[in-house]
Each structure stands twice: as C-alpha cells, then as structure tokens.
Amino acid sequence: MQGPYRMKKEKTADKSRPFKLAHQIVSLTGINIQRQSIIGFVELTIVPLRDTLRNIKLNAKQCRIYRVIINDAFEAPFQYFDPFLDICQGDTKQRSLDAFSTAHLAAALQTDPDNNAGELVISIPPEASHLVGEGRALRLGIEFSSEQPQGGVHFVIPNCEGTLSERGAHMFTYGHENSSRLWFPCVDSFAEPCTWRLEFTVDENMTAVSCGDLIEVGYTPDMRRKTYHYLLNTPTSAPNIALAVGPFEIFVDPYMHEVTLFCLPQLMPLLKVSARYMHEAFEFYEETLANRYPYSCYKQVFVDEADQDISAYATMSIVSTNLLHSMAIIDQTYVTRKAMAQAIAEQFFGCFISMQNWSDTWLPKGISTYLSSLYAKKCFGNNEYREWIQTELQEVVRYEEQFGGIVLDPSQAPAPVPSSTASPAAPPRPPDPGFYFPVRNLHTMSPKYLEVLRKKAHLVMRMLEHRIGQELLLQVFNKQLSLASNAVQEKIGSGLWSHMLISTNVFAKAIFTVTGKDMAVFIDQWVRTGGHAKFHLSFVFNRKRYTVELEIRQDATQQRGIRKYVGPLLVTIQELDGTFSHTLQVEGTVAKADITCHSKSRRNKKKKIPLCTGEEVDMDLSAMDADSPVLWLRLDPDMTLLRSTFIEQPDYQWQYQLRHERDVTAQMEAISALERYPTPASRLALTDTIENEQAYYKVRCRAAHCLTKVANAMVANWAGPPAMLAIFRKLFGSFSCPHIVRQNNFTNLQHYFLQKTIPVAMAGLRNTHGICPPEVIRFLLDLFKYNDNSKNRYSDNYYRASLVEALGATVTPVISVVQQGTAITAESVSSDTKLVLEEITRCLNLEKLLPCYKFTVSVACLKAIRKLQKFGHLPSNPSLFRSYAEYGQFIDVRLAALEALVDFTKVDGRWPDMEFLLDLAENDPEPSVRHQLIRMLVENPPFERSHKHRLDKEELVERLWNLINCMLSHDSRLRCNFVDLYYVLYGTRRPLCLPIPELAAILNIKHERHASPMQDKEVKPVLPLIPFVSASSDTEPAHVTSGAKRKVGSPLRETEVLTDDNHLGLVTVEIVAGDEGSKINVKEPSLNGGNLAPASKVRVLESLKEEPGNLSVTAAATPITANPVLPTVVPVTLAGNPVPPILPPGMNLGPPHPEGQVKSEYFSDNSQSLPGILGMPGPVGFEPGMFRAKESDGESGHSKHHRTDSMSKLKKKKKDKKKHKHKHKHRRDHKHGKEKDKDKDKDKRDLSKLKIKEETLSSGSSSPSPSASVSHEFSF
Amino acid sequence: MDGLSSNLRRRPLQVAVAGLLFEVGFDNAEKMAHETLIEMTQSIICQVGLSARSYCELSGRTEPVIGDVIIALVNMGLPLDSIETHAKRSGRTVLPAPVPSTQPKQLSILQAGVKQSHPSHIPIHLPQFPDPHAYIRTPTHKQPVTEYEAIREKSASQKRDTERALTRFVAKTSDTHSLFLTEDTIFPLVACKPHMPPYLKALLPSDQVFEFEDEFSIPSCPTRGGPGPSRKARSDAEGEDDENLEELKENTEEGKGGETDSIDNPYLRPVKQPRKKKPKT
DSSP states (O other): OHHHHHHOTTOOGGGSSSEEEEEEEEEEEEEETTTTEEEEEEEEEEEESSTTOOEEEEBOOSOEEEEEEETTTEEEOEEEOOGGGSTTTTOOSOOOHHHHHHHHHHHHHHTOGGGTOOSEEEEOOGGGGGGOOTTOOEEEEEEEEEESOSSSEEEEOOOSSSOHHHHTOEEEEOOSSSOGGGTSOBOOOTTOOEEEEEEEEEETTOEEEESSEEEEEEEOTTSSEEEEEEEEEEEEOGGGOOEEEEOOEEEEOSSOTTEEEEEOTTOHHHHHHHTTTHHHHHHHHHHHHTSOOSSSOEEEEEETTOSSSEEEETTEEEEEGGGOOOTTOOHHHHHHHHHHHHHHHHHHBTTTBEESSGGGGHHHHHHHHHHHHHHHHHHHOHHHHHHHHHHHHHHHHHHHHHHOOOOSOTTSOOOOOOTTSSSOOOOOOOSSOOOSSOSSSTTTSOHHHHHHHHHHHHHHHHHHHHHHOHHHHHHHHHHHHHHHHHHHHSOGGGTGGGGGEEOHHHHHHHHHHHHOOOOHHHIIIIISSOOBEEEEEEEEEETTTTEEEEEEEOGGGGSTTBOOOOEEEEEEEEETTEEEEEEEEEOSSEEEEEEEOOOOSOGGGOOOEEOTTSOEEOOOGGGSOSSOOEEEEEESTTOOSSEEEEEOOOHHHHHHHHHHOOOHHHHHHHHHHHTTOOSHHHHHHHHHHHHOTTSOHHHHHHHHHHHHHHHHHTGGGOOSSOTTHHHHHHHHBOSSOTTSBOOOOTTSHHHHHHHHHHHHHHHTOOOTTSSOOHHHHHHHHHHHHHOOOTTOSSOOHHHHHHHHHHHHHHOOOOOOOSOTTSOOOTTTSOHHHHHHHHHHHHHHHHHHHSOOGGGHHHHHHHHHHHHHHHTTSSOOOSHHHHHHTSBTBOHHHHHHHHHHHHHHHHHHOOHHHHHHHHHHHHHOSOHHHHHHHHHHHHHSOSSOTTSOOTTOOHHHHHHHHHIIIIIOTTOHHHHHHHHHHHHHHHTTSOOTTSOOOHHHHHHHHHHHHOOSTTHHHHHGGGSSSSOSSSTTGGGHHHHHHHTTGGGGOOSOOSOEEEEOSSOOSSOEEEEOOOOTTEEOOOHHHHHHOTTOOOHHHHHHHHHHHTOTTTOOOOGGGGGGGGSSOOTTHHHHHHHOOOOOOOOOTTOOOOOOOOHHHHHHHHHTTTOEEOTTTSSSSSOOOOOTTTTHHHHHHHHHHHTOOHHHHHTTTSOHHHHHHHHHHHHHHHHHHHHOGGGHHHHHHHHHHHHHHHHHHHHHHHTTTTSOOTHHHHHHHOOO | OHHHHHHHHHHHHHHHHHHHHHHHTOSOOOHHHHHHHHHHHHHHHHHHHHHHHHHHHHTTOSSOOHHHHHHHHHHHTOOSHHHHHHHHOTTOOOOOOOOOOSHHHHHHHHOOSOOOOOOTTSOTTSOOOOOGGGTSOOOSSOOOOOOHHHHHHHHHHHHHHHHHHHHHHHHHHSOEEOSSSSOOSSSOEEOOOOOSSHHHHHHSOOSOOOOOOSSSOOOOOGGGOSOGGGOOOTGGGHHHHHHHHHHHHHHHHHOHHHHHHHOOOGGGSOOBOOOSSOOOO
C-alpha cells in the first residue's frame, strides 16, 4: 500500500480508474416503505480514458442486479463478488486478529474504488466494443433492486395505529464513510465527482428529499404517487448522495428561503426553535471564507433512528430528530447548534470539496471541524473554544498512548530528516504504528480511530493556523473554494473537476502559493507522522543568579503513541513583574535553559501584578517563596503542538495559577494538579474559584469536583460543614431560609450549570467511615423535596436528572448486616437506602405519566439503580434493564439500560446475558444502538483479556469471529466495532480459550507432507471445530444458531462464492451472478469472447494490465489462469508492486482445461434468469412473494461451501445435499466428537464420488501451498 | 343541663321535706316515700306559682302581688291561717343556704374577648358593654401562615403527596417491575411500555407546560429570498436589513398568507399533473 504512492507520486485515487464518470442518473421508481424495498435504475455516463477498456468496475452491495445495458442497446455481462462476505476466505483455523487484519485489508482493497476495484465487474461485450473509444462517452444502465437492505438504507416504521404517514414512517440512507454502494451501484469513491440527475417516485403523501435542486414534482399517471426530480449540476462524488423519504413537514427558513427544513409530523414547533440560528452559521461561513455557499440550496432533514447525529451530503444533511428541542431546553441547545453548524461547514469541505484519496480524509474532516469551531467560538465564546480544544487534545493524547500514533495521511512517508540537524538522523519510524486493525482503508479502521482522527485533524488545522496565521489559512480555503467554484462551471472535458478534490499535496501547494511558506516540514511532522510529544518540565530557581533553571525532558519517546519533538517550544513564566514568554529550541530528549528573571522590584511594595492580559491584580503573596519572583510556569500555553505536558511546580504556584491566570486551560490544568495537594490552601483556592463569578462556569464545575477529592483526602482534619454546602446555600438558598433551595430560575446559565454540578460533587464526599455524610444525603433529599420549577422559563429535566445522579453517587458498598445468602427484600434494605430508593422510584414512576424531555430523569434513575445493585443494596437483576432496553423505548433510555446490562454482564453475567447483548448488537433495528452497544462492550468488556472467566468460552470466540468474518458485509463500521471488541477480549493472537491444537500442529505437518489434493480429505476431520477443507464452513456453526436471523439479509442470496482451496486467504473470488432468477447469459459471450474469464482472472488481468512494464500477461494469457486463482496475484493487485505472478514451485498447477468449461462452471447453475431480464424491458415491480421463494434458497446459498463452489461441476442439487451434510456434520462435531470418524468416512465417500470432476477443475488450487507463507508474509 | 338545674332546685326541697319530717318526729324515711313527698311539695308549689301568675296576668299585671298568691291558695283550697302559725312554730329547723357554686364559671366560658369598660360619660350603673365579638369583626378562620419557609414546606409536601398518590395509584393499577427478586409492594415500579414512535414522547415532554410569548418572532425578509446566486453579500446591507426587518415584522403579522406566497421554494410549489408523456423511469 505504501507502494503505489511512494512509487509514483502522481498516482492518485481519481486517476486510478481507466475511465472518468461524467454524469449519473439515479432513478428509484419503486420505493416501498412498507415492504422496505427499492427498485431502481442507474445510468452512468462514463468517458473511457483508453481505447482498450474492456472491464468496468463499479461498487454495489446488497443490490440485486437485473441487467446491465450499454447505450440502451447492448446487454453486458457482469460479475459480482463481495469479499466481505467471507473475509478470511477459508482460512478457518486462525482466529487471530493478526491474520484477520491482513485478510481484512485485502478484502477492503479488493473492492476499493480508489484501487480500481469494485464488487461489480462489467465486461463490455465484443459487439459493443466499437463504442469504446478514448473520450467517447458510454452510457451504462443498470437495473437493480434491493429488498430489506441490512445496511445503507434505514426504514423506520413505527409499529402502531394509523397509516404510514400518520405513524411517521420514513426511510433514509446512511453509511459509514463511502457507503453509497449499499443502495445504488456507483463508483463509490470520494474522488469521482460527476453531475447527477435523481428521480424518486414515492407515495403521494411522502416527500423525497435528496441532493441538488428540486426541479419539479409530478404525479404519476395513476395520481397515487409522486415523482421528485432533482438535478445536481455541481460535480459530486457518489458518497455524498443521499435520500430521505417520509411524510415530512416542511419549513422554509424565514431568513434564507433557499434553506428548507424537514421534520417528522408534530415536531414543527421544535423545528422552528431548533433551527432559528442556522442562518447565522451560513452567514458566518460565507463571511469567514469570503466565499458564497457553494450550492443553490440547503436541506436539512430530521429523521428518527439516525445512525449519527449529523451526516452531511451535497446540499443536504440528514440529522437526528433527537437534536430537536423546545425553547425550554438548555443543554441540548449547545449540542444542536454545534451539530448543525458542523453539518453546514461540511457542505463547504467534505461535500463541495471532496478528497482525492481516502487518505486525505483528514483535510475535509479537519477543515470543516476547524470552521465549525470558529463558529462555536463566535457563538459560545473563547473560553468554551479553548476548553474544547484542550479536551480534544487530551482525548487524542489518551487514545494515542493507548493504541498508537495516528498518522493523518499515511499514503506517503515523511521525507527523511535532513542531515543538517545536529542530532543524528533518527531512523525513520516504522510506518505502521502497530494498530490491531489496518489503518490503510476507511472500512477497516476502528470507528473510534476515525473519531479521534477527526479531532487530531482539527488540532493540526489549528496548529497550521498558528503557523501561518488565521487570515492566510482562510485565504487558502478561499482559494480552494474559488478554484472549485470555477471548475463547477466547466464541463468534464476540461479536466478541471479535479479542482474539486483536495489532497495533502494540493493543500500544501496551495499554502505555498498563498503564503509563500513551505509547510512541507510541518506536513511531514504532523500529518505524515503519527504520535504526539510528551514533555516533562521541572525547574529550580537559582537565588544567586536570579534565574530559573528549566529542564524539559522527553523521556517517553519510545512509548506507544509518543514521539520526539524537535523545534521551538514556548514557555511562559508569570513573574511578579508580569508575564514573560520564552521560546526555547528543544532538540535532545533533555533540554535545559537558564532564564533570567526580570522582576527586580521589591515585593513588599505592594505593587499590583500585571497579568498576560494586561490587567493588574492584587495578590496575596504570603504563600510563595520569599526570594523567588516566579508565580507560575506554563508550557506551550496556546496548544500549538500535539503534546501532553507534565509540569512540576509547588502547590502554591498551582494555586496562584488557578486564582489568577486568565486562561481557562491553565485553570483547568491547575485544578487537575491540585488534586495531588489536599491542603487547606488548595481547598481555599478551589472554594474561591467555585464562588468566583468571574470564572468560566466549566472551571467552577471542575473545581467543585476537584474539591470533592481534596475534601475526601483531607477527611481526617476537615472541620465544619461538608464542602460546598455553604456555597450552595449562599448561591441557591432562599433569602429567608438558606436551607431551602430557591425556586428554580435558570436565567443565569452559569448558575444553572453550577446548580446541576454541586450536588453531584457533594454526593461524592465521604466521611471517615467511607460513606457519604448523612447531612449530605439529607441535603440532597431536601433538594428533591423543595424543587419547584413552577416559575421557571426553562425545563428542569437536566437538573432533576443530576439530582438523581447525585443520589446514585452517594451510594457506597453495602456493609452487610444480613447474613450472606439471604435474599435482599424491600424490608431488609437499610433506612438510608430506603430513602434513596423511594426518591428514585417516585421519579421513575412519574416519568411514565409525565415524561420529561428525552427522559433524562429515567436515564439517571436507571444508572442509579444499577449502582445500587452493584454495591449490593439491591439484588443484581438484569430483567428491569432488559425491559428498558427494548426496541420502542426512547434511545437514550435504551442506551442507559444497555450500559447497565453491559456492566451487569461484566460483574454477574452468565452466558445468556452475553447472548442477549450480542443478539441485540447483531439484530437491533436501530443501527446506532448496535454501534453504541458494542462501543460500551469495548469500553467495559465482559472480562479481562487472559483472565479466567466463565464467559470466556469458545462459543463466544466462534460467534464473534463469525460476525467479523462474514456476517457484517453491509456495515463496515459495525464490523470494525466487533473487531475492537475481539481485540479487547483476546488481543491480536489466537484466543487462549480455544483448544490449542496439537491437532493444528499435526495439521500443519500433514500439510507440508502431503502435496496431493487428497490431503484435504485426510486433514478434514482433524480440526475439531472447523474442518479445514470446508473453506466456508466456518460460517456454519453460526448458521445453525443464527440462520433465522440472517433471513433479513440482502437479496443476494444466491451467492456463488468461489475460492481457491488452498486456504490462502488472500486470494478470493466470489462471483455473484445475480441470483437464481437472474438469467445472465454469460456462457455465450464467454465462449465467444476469449477474454471473458472468471472473475478472478478478470481482476487479475485488469490489475496486471496496469503494470504493463512488469508483466506481459494479456487477455490472451487467460488460459494460464485456468487455475482459478493465482495466490501471488493479489499482492500485485493490492500494492501495484512489481511482484511477478510467478507461481510458487510447490504449486501444483492443474491440467489446463478449456476456458469455456471453466466459465460454464462459474455461471451455469446459478446465473439463472432474473425476473424481467429476458425479454422484458426492466423490472416490473414487486409482486408479493417475488423474493420469498428465493430467500430460502438464498439462505442456503449463502452458507454455501467455498469448496463446493469451486467444484461447481456438481449439479446444484448435489451441492445442496452436500452442504446439508456438512451442516449435520458440524452439529455433530460440536456435540458428539466421537462420530467424527464416521463423518470423515462419509465425507471421504462424498469426495471420492466427485473426485474426477474435482481433479479437472481445481486440482491446482487444492494443492498444498508453500506459497501460503509467501502471501501471508506480504506486508503492506 | 335540665337534670343538673332540677337537681339544684330539688336539693333545697329535699332538705326542707326532710326537715319537716324530722320535726314531725320521723327519724328515717324511705327513699321512695321521701321522693314522693318532695314531688308532692314541688307540684303544690308549682301549682301555686302557676295559678298566681295566671291571676296576675288576668288582672293585667306582669308581676304577681300577694293577693294573687292568696287567691291562688284559696282557689286550691289551702287554709291561709295556718301558714302564719306554721311559720312561727317553735323548734323549726333552719335550712342551710344553698351554695351557688358553678355560676361564675359559666360566665368565663362565654366570655369572648375582653369587655370594654365604660367610657367616662356613661354612668357605671348602666349595663356593661357586651362581649367585643358582638360589635367588632372577628375572623372566624385561622390567619394563613405567611412565613416563606412554611409555605415552601407546605407546597413541597403537597406536591409530593399528590405525586406519590398518583404514582402509587398507577403502580397498583398497572403492571409493575420489581427491584427485588420477589414481588415488592413498597417500591413498585410502573412497568415501561414501548410507545411508538418513541421520539414523540421524548421530544414533546409533558412534565411541564411552558407558555412562550413570541420571544422570537421570525421576521421574514422577502428581499432576501430567492436562490443563492441572487443573494447579496450579507455584510454590506446589514444595517439596512435590520431596519427593514423591524418594519416587516408588523407586516408579517397582519398578512401571513401573502407572505408565504412570496417565498419561492420548490417544496412549496404545487405538484404537477401527470404529463401525457410518461416520465421515463
């Protein structure tokens, strides 16, 4: 992977295809929400870049393709394969992520459009070859349908009374990064912009919202449906196309009529409130970028069960309906405004300006987040902004230290360090920072990684702002936008459309043009290298020389995620005479500097002390060292580096910093440092901060939490009332009786947040017995009792939730009075617990009758109940949470219940509990619940790696493995989530709970010994669980258990999976020639046209042809590849490295046989006619049961044996029979190991029956493969 | 009351009858006999009184004089002469004076408020002022508590009681969850039911009702309408626009119908009738 980019710098994703896409029509004529089906047609106008174009690779998943037609005249044969349906391709024994990663990346690259690959390979028939000519447009029409898609399109059909539109049934598309292929065939690349015409026919009372300008809406002739016609003249790449259909209410922004908002029925009042500031964001961006909003319209659709809060697409964004709020809601407003601003920013960078390679994803992500952060700064203030930056920085640091340094753009290695530097040139860091997942494709990365990558990209963009100045950086953006705007006016022929793509190199060049500064070093340092710096600062004040002797160490450079920083570093010293900044050059791991202090003034003069802001303040200087003028030190105060800092300074300096430094990030740092110094002075500083009305509210809240820790550490000598009680009463107590809280009035938002925080912080207090002081509990209960919101303009739902949270926080582990073993009953709980329980049950019950906004109180109650369970006050019992986790509850409640269940499973869980969670993670109707549930399991895993645990069993390994390997081809994000979980549980190696197979060892030995195809059979029964030979049978155990669940799978059931038998893993071809119904008459053309080989060959050839210098394989060479798959070919395909496709010597090539025969093998049985292909002009629509019959077929087809498939000379019936036998065998393998031998015999017989045929077909591939190691060792 | 007062009156009679009997020479008397004699005596006295009053009223007076009594006695056939001798007989028993014991107490019960003393111009012999409640306003209910603390306390407990009663009722009348492994009546949790679509209840909370005055009335600006390219740069005309907005706000409120017409948004346009030529799929 490093290869292609390093080898030829010019090779970018937009140039990887042998054609350009000029225009695409997407016409969905049958969107049936009730049946969750789509029938449609796409037409791609492509311009070949060479005359010899024979195969066109497109992306399509889940779709059932009826036919492909070129220029309305020539039907083209096509092949379909999706390696994600079985990533490890028959490598059934491994179970280690090490092995999986390689295969995962290989699979991803095999369909990566930027790698000139795709699931759908269309061959141009010879009779149409005259149409192909360089620069002559070719129209490629594809008819397709998809029923109950598992991913990519989400249908929300509430199960209640009323018509579809009354119920608010709707659908929308979603996806992880570039996933448009899930709902229509396309070139699913960010680097292939084209113009679009989009047409959607929907029910009369539905609205279809999509990208581009709505040209017109027309009734269909039967007047029962409407067709929406959209035109998008701005070249846009397919991943930025989306669709939402539903009975939306429409609201035109009163400030900007080109902005249209859509929400579900009954939510209009909320919509008006939530979107009232959207125009400000538009105006802000337009002014900041000095560029007009690039599109002619903007649409924002609020949908339920959205996958993410916001997903931006060209001219529209699909937004979660849960962002809506009324005027009375405070907390959500911040989130909503930020989210919407982000969505609009992504219109500029992300949608309008797309990226050239996937590896440039940091640019649109970083720039759009940077822009939205500027907006947030304007909206919410500089403090909020700086605090945000600091939090992001800390998050990036934490992630990198845990998992490894994130390289924003890994496509190109940083230039070697020039030798001019004094330090010896460090050896170039290994390009792969050692993640357990491949970081070289968007679809294999951990979702968490992508999340942090966005943050890092934002920080790097901000660093860039510091380097070149905001003005100039904005000019760079402006230049990009202007260039792109100009390109939009041009036709595709102009070749200017590439201006709409941004890449690291383009960006660096643009910076150079605008500023004259060469940022190459910066880019190398922060974009092409991963990790962050870690500084440890200590200092000594030298009285004699009146200097500060600084020492900055970077000791941990060898640790994960940390790298050495060389360059300038800003140190700020606050002295009595003012703030002084010093820029130090950091080179070695230890940097020392003597800084002469300025302050000669007499301290007893009682002079005011100037701060960095220029203001002068009085300070009580009694605490500090009498000789030293140093008040405090700061390192890199403006966060201009990706770094973590540890500053050693005495506690009084931290206290000064907290009290007097004006920068919120410094205050935050001081607060977290003061946790280490539980002294009365710290306590006073914190208390003063909480009370300080000038301080930023987040600092005050943070100080409150810190004070809890300080107070707990000082518990032995704490005098007076519990910490913060007095403050709370002072701020919120009634005038006449401070112990009764005032009626709520949240107009002062600082106080509102403080009022929410202090009770929670106080609840964390513990007395000498380690329990929460009774007066604190009384205080909290009084807050409940006297809470009165009747005069408030704002809802107190978040406040009440935080009170419940506080109650939960008071709970400490039970000191058991009751003897062990007796059940806890309502009578036996302690009196304190009773009080707590009473409050919680009352709140929770009240929510049933009078629910508050987003059920925040219920959420808090569930968390508190779990806490009570965990600490032994209540019996640990999952049933309550299970009912709250049901589909149909509000998502926040579900997630809270799931969080409790995850925690329960960790502590007390048994196998059924784990199964419950996994079932949900696999099958829940809401994609975001699936995603977040796995994230919770990753954060709070059911058991620690390599600790004995009752859940750590083979069954779990098999289930997870099966999921990541072949069940989640429709949802790469979910698969990567499961990979994360697998990693957390088992690491990168083979799980310990699996029987360490001496058996496997035997297997290997045999492997080496037996070079005959017969070895398969001998080996087969040796593996206990998964017979090695049955390449795809690893899926079968799961199918036995979860076959039913897969029913809702994609209509591509009749998956003809072809695999080489030699378990090479890497080399895989799956051909799906439609399903049974789709008669694609491939046989004929393949017989005629010598160049039509099985998919594997086609692909191989295609990739080989791209390296003409290296290989002389041409179409004519096809017969060589009669061996269906060349193991060594994939490296060629993947890396473009000149690895010659020489077959390893051990490879036993089968006797070559006529091509036609091979082809017939591939297509004979399963490429049956699809309805509407032969003779009929197109899909005619859905008929009841049209798919049903096939579905059962599909199910069996799915689990079909790779090996069987490769021996596809078998009649279909036989195959099925055999498959069933395998199924049985597996069941028996599990249950009755003794019967294995019998099975073996049976299989032997089976195979011997088939032997003759097998030999002709796949003897070559089934040969033992010493080459296996070759291909495995290939690293990217 | 009746029994008590008749007792009080009968007591002197009792004593008198007993004295007479003693005079006559009895040492002892049966209770029944004694009671009978008392009864007889009482009825004679009553009869005398009643007759005397009747005679006095007959002669147009309000208070009987001695003559009336005499006529009454005569009428009853009682000899008048022997009364004098009987009264002047020797050795007659002297009855002790009855003790008026309970009378003052009753006064204090009836007392309401402190009686006002006479002002100087009113002679002392004139009747005293009645109890003050007879002529000044006396609140008949307790003065409400105005103390803040108590009010808060009260309203809090009231609210709490209502809520508790409500939730208890619902918990009793519908399905419940239990926090414990067994059935639990102390902390019953109302079972959660999935409601479809789930977002409606969550986004349209019913715990409180807020009335928003038009805190943000959306000003419309038709001048700004139309698709993007025709829009002007914002910053230029900021000030003017703001003024326009003020003016427009009023217009908007009056004629909303006209306002929406001027918005040119493709989603607000009417749906076209099917063309003869079928749109291609």
